[in-house]
Amino acid sequence: MFSWLGKQGGGRERGGGGSDVVQTVTGGLRELYLRKLLPLEEHYRFHDFHSPALEEADFENKPMVLLVGQYSTGKTTFIRYLLEQDFPGMRIGPEPTTDSFIAVMYGDSEGSVPGNALVVDPKKPFRKLSRFGNAFLNRFMCSQLPNQVLKSISIIDSPGILSGEKQRISRGYDFCQVLQWFAERVDRIILLFDAHKLDISDEFSEAIKSFRGQDDKIRVVLNKADQVDTQQLMRVYGALMWSLGKVINTPEVLRVYIGSFWAHPLQNTENRRLFEAEAQDLFKDIQSLPQKAAVRKLNDLIKRARLAKVHAYIISYLKKEMPSVFGKENKKKELISRLPEIYTQLQREYHISAGDFPEVQKMQELLETCDFTKFHSLKPKLIEAVDNMLANKIASLMSLIRQEESNMPTQIVHGGAFDGTMAGPFGHGYGEGAKEGADEEEWVVAKDKPAYDEIFYTLSPINGKISGISAKKEMVTSKLPNSVLGKIWKLADCDGDGMLDDEEFALAKHLIKIKLDGYELPGTLPPHLVPPSHRKPLQTAE
Secondary structure, rough: OOOOOOOOOOOOOOOOHHHHHHHHHHHHHHHHHHHHHHHHHOOOOOOOOOOOOHHHHHHOOOEEEEEEOOOOOOHHHHHHHHHHOOOOOOOOOOOOOOOEEEEEEOOOOEEEEEEHOOOOOOOOOOOHHHHHHHHHHHOOOEEEEOHHHOOOOEEEEOOEEEOOHHHOOOOOOOOOHHHHHHHHOOEEEEEEOOOEEOOHHHHHHHHOOOOOOHHHHEEEEEHHHOOOOOHHHHHHHHHHHHHHHHHOOOOOOOEEOOOOOOOOOOOOOHHHHHHOOOOOOHHHHHHHHHHHHHHHHHHHHHHHHHHHHHHHHHHHHHHOOOOOOOOOOHHHHHHHOOOOHHHHHHHHHHHOHHHHOOOOHHHHHHHHOOOOHHOOOOOOOHHHHHHHHHHHHHHHHHHHHHHHHHHOOOOOOOHHHHHHHOOOOOOOOOHHHHHHOOOOOOOOOHHHHHHHHHHHHOOOOOOOOEEEHHHHHHHHHOOHHHHHHHHHHHHHHOOOEEEEEHHHHHHHHHHHHHHHHHOOOOOOOOOOHOOOHHHHHHHOOO
16 A cells, blocks of 8 residues: 655665665655645745755654744753753853754764755755854854754754844844744743843744644743742743743633753752652653654645645735736736735635645735745646645545554663653652552551541541441542542542552542642552452452
C-alpha cells in the first residue's frame, strides 16, 4: 500500500530502529510535496506571496524550538539551563545582549558558522533565509557543540525584542518576517516573559501576530517567578493572561509554565513545589518533540497545501477578471480594493473555510507590485492532484506513522537538565504523596497510627475489625467524592473481606490524607504501603 514511499531517499530497509521509520516517513512526505504540491505552488507563484519552496533539509532536520521574548527575560539563560553548558556566541546580561539569531545545533566539535556560510549549506534547513539579505545574515549564526540534548533537538535563540523608544531603531531587515519563516518550520515556539516586565511592546505584539496559524506550537514561560511572593505571583499571572488575550486572538487559553529556569538558588521558596511541577511539565512537552516530529511535519504540509489551494483560486480569479486590452491598471486597483468581497465569493463557490485564507491587508500589499496579466488561469488537474494527496495519500501516511509509533521505542530528549529530573531523590515527586516512605524500613503509616487507632476504636470494632458501613461513616467526613473513597477502600481492604482491621483502617486514613494534600492515588498499592500484618500472605500468594 505504501509503494509510493521512499523513492526519494526514504526507502531504506527497516531493521527495527526508530531512525528507519523516520526515513520512511520523511521520504514519503518529500515525495508527496515534490510530485503533488510543488507544481501547484510554482504555477501560481505561491513562493512570492507566502513561503519559499521546501527543500530536503526541511524534511530531514531535527525538531527545532524557537525562543522569543523581550530583552532580559532569560532566553539565552534558558538554553544554558537546558544544555548545562555554555555555547559559542552566548552572551548574558541585563541589557539587550543577544543581537543575533543563533541556531544552537549538534556538532562533533565546538564552533560557530556565520550566516552567509550557513545559508549555502545544503545539509542545514536555512538556505531560503538568504532572501532576507546581508543585514540579516550578518546577524545570524549557527553555534555547534557536542551536547546530548542537541542530538535530539535544535534550539533557535532570537534577539531580545525591544520596548519603548528602543523599538523604533531599525534592525535593517524585516524582523517579523524572519520570525514567521522560523515559526512555519519549528516544532515549538516558546514565548518568555519576565515576572517584572509584563508589558507587551509594539514590536513584541507584531512578533506574536506573525505566528498566526501556528497557535498549536506556542507555549508561554513566565520566568523569574521566584522573585515574587505567592500573592504577587497570582496578580502577575492574571496580568500576563490579560495582556496575551489582547494580542493572541484565540478562544483557547495558552499553556503558561511558571518557574525560574536557571541553575541558581530560588530567591523565594514558598512556591518550590509549583515550580518543580511546572518545570517537569515543560520538560515532558519538549522531550516529546522527537516522537511527534513526523506528525508535525505532516500537519504543516497539510496546512501548506490548503493555503496553496486557496492561493491558486485567488490568483486564477484575478486573472479571469482582468480585461484583455484596455483599463488594466484601473481594473487591478478595483480588484485589490475588492479583495475582501472576492474572499467571500470564493468561500461560497468552493466551500472553503474563512480561516484558510491569507490575511487580506498583507495580500493587498503584495498584489500592488504584481502584473495580473501574467497570472495563470485555473488548472483543475493541479487542484485535483492536491485534493487526491489530502484525501488519500496523507491518510495512508498518517496510518503508517501511527502503526510505526506503536512498534518503535519511544524517542525522547536526553542529557542536560532533562536527566536531572528523571530519577533519584531529586526527581519530581520523589518521596511525596504515595511515594513517601518508599526508602524507609518502617511502615510510613506507623507514625500517625496512634491517632488513627483512637478513631478506629470509637467505631466499635468486632473481632478486631470494623464493617464497611462503620468505615464509610468516618471516611465520608473527608468530603471526598464517592468515586475517590471507593478507590481508597479498594486499596485499603488488602485481604478483600469487606472489613477493615486497625492497620487497614490506618492505611485508608493515610490514603485520604494523600488525596487531600493534592497528590494522586496509586493505581495499585505500592509494596511499602502494604500493612505489615498483610505482607507475608501477599508474598505467599505470589
